[in-house]
Amino acid sequence: MKPFPVTLAHALEPIDADREWLIEDLWGDEAVGIIGGEPKCGKSFLALDMAVSVASGRPCLGRFRPRRTGRVLIYAAEDSLAIVRQRLEGIARRAGLDLEALDLWMITAPAVRLDVPEHRKRLAATVETVQPRLLILDPFVRLHRIDENASAEVVPLLASLRDLQRTYRCAVLIVHHARKGASRARAGQALRGSSEFHAWSDAGLFLRRRGDDIVLSAEHRAHPAIQDLNLRLDTADGNVALVVANESTENPATPDPVSPGDRILAALETCATPLSARQLRQHCAIRTSTVADTLATLQGEGRVANSTAGWVLI
Numbered sequence: 001m002k003p004f005p006v007t008l009a010h011a012l013e014p015i016d017a018d019r020e021w022l023i024e025d026l027w028g029d030e031a032v033g034i035i036g037g038e039p040k041c042g043k044s045f046l047a048l049d050m051a052v053s054v055a056s057g058r059p060c061l062g063r064f065r066p067r068r069t070g071r072v073l074i075y076a077a078e079d080s081l082a083i084v085r086q087r088l089e090g091i092a093r094r095a096g097l098d099l100e101a102l103d104l105w106m107i108t109a110p111a112v113r114l115d116v117p118e119h120r121k122r123l124a125a126t127v128e129t130v131q132p133r134l135l136i137l138d139p140f141v142r143l144h145r146i147d148e149n150a151s152a153e154v155v156p157l158l159a160s161l162r163d164l165q166r167t168y169r170c171a172v173l174i175v176h177h178a179r180k181g182a183s184r185a186r187a188g189q190a191l192r193g194s195s196e197f198h199a200w201s202d203a204g205l206f207l208r209r210r211g212d213d214i215v216l217s218a219e220h221r222a223h224p225a226i227q228d229l230n231l232r233l234d235t236a237d238g239n240v241a242l243v244v245a246n247e248s249t250e251n252p253a254t255p256d257p258v259s260p261g262d263r264i265l266a267a268l269e270t271c272a273t274p275l276s277a278r279q280l281r282q283h284c285a286i287r288t289s290t291v292a293d294t295l296a297t298l299q300g301e302g303r304v305a306n307s308t309a310g311w312v313l314i
Contacts, residue, residue, distance in 0.1 A: 019067070021067040022054065022134065022171050023060050025064055026203070026205065027173070028171070028202055028203050028220060028221075028223065031165075031171050032158075032200065032203075033174075033201040034175070034191065034201050035173060036178055036204065036206045037177070037207030042233055044138055044175060045091075045240070046061075047136050047173060047175055048087050049091055049242055051072040051134065051136055052097070054069055054072050055070070055071070055103050056097050056102055057069045058096075058097065061231065061242060061243065062095075062243065062244065068133060069283075071103040072103065072132055072135075072136065073107065073134070074136045075107040075138065077138065077143060078139055078142055081108060087240065088104065090241055091239070093239045098285070098287055101281060103282045105130055112137075113143060113144060114144050114160060115145060124163075127164055127170065133170055134171045135172045137175070138174070148192060149193050150194065151196050155196055176191055177191075179192040179193075201219070201221070202221045203219070203221070204219040207231075213231065214230070214231045215230055229244060230244070230245040260284065261297065261298055264295065265298070268312060268313045274309040275310045277291050277311065280311065302314060
């Protein structure tokens with residue numbers, strides 16, 4: 001019988017301090033976990049804010065810096081795709097970004113069922129194809145027809161998501177509801193259904209209403225938690241997004257004053273290898289046409305060159 005692979009403990013890959021977090025203080029790198037909370041308290045808005053942050057490199061909620069950036073894959077089972085696009089556009093505009101420039105991908109299937117083996121295989125194949133840094137599934141209740149209170153039924157579904165995380169080295173975030181009357185319970189223990197949800201999570205973000213504010217609490221398996229933070233849904237200029245309640249939003253985030261040329265030069269300077277125009281578009285979160293025009297200008301000024309491997313500084 002073939003044994004399982006083993007290795008000496010000292011030969012294990014050490015933790016890279018720069019890769020401890022996906023979003024600093026909010027979500028660990030390659031962590032699985034839950035955004036939980038009461039109905040209508042902004043869970044989906046927080047998940048989409050995190051998606052924009054990871055895809056763009058801009059701070060989540062205007063405060064929490066992403067340590068790693070990359071592609072994000074989202075399945076929104078409850079809201080229409082048009083509504084999701086509208087929300088993402090609003091969050092992106094508040095951060096001074098164009099949605100078109102962000103590497104955000106949507107699963108458009110009418111149903112994804114984690115309790116159906118064929119659907120689990122299709123989800124794994126999608127993750128393998130897209131290779132996201134972050135996978136968001138919102139909400140969990142629409143992803144199955146099991147009894148959420150039965151551990152024996154919940155465990156295989158959560159295990160399949162853990163398998164995705166380990167196989168494809170991506171973070172996995174599910175949105176989940178709190179149980180009724182649990183507003184005073186410890187955040188993770190307020191989740192609806194089996195205690196396996198809390199046990200499974202490496203990271204947990206929990207939202208509760210307190211008057212007009214929404215209180216954000218965080219729990220982590222391997223990191224200390226931040227102090228509770230008051231948030232609110234802000235609608236400045238018609239762009240709906242969660243913001244920190246005690247910070248002024250009279251002048252929401254405006255476009256980055258750094259020019260596209262400076263962004264591209266900075267990206268080429270910090271990367272050890274040449275970058276294609278597509279990689280520069282993703283890294284700098286600017287439009288394809290702007291990347292092309294800016295590269296042409298920089299090349300004419302003798303500041304960059306297009307090698308066979310990609311664009312480089314001169």
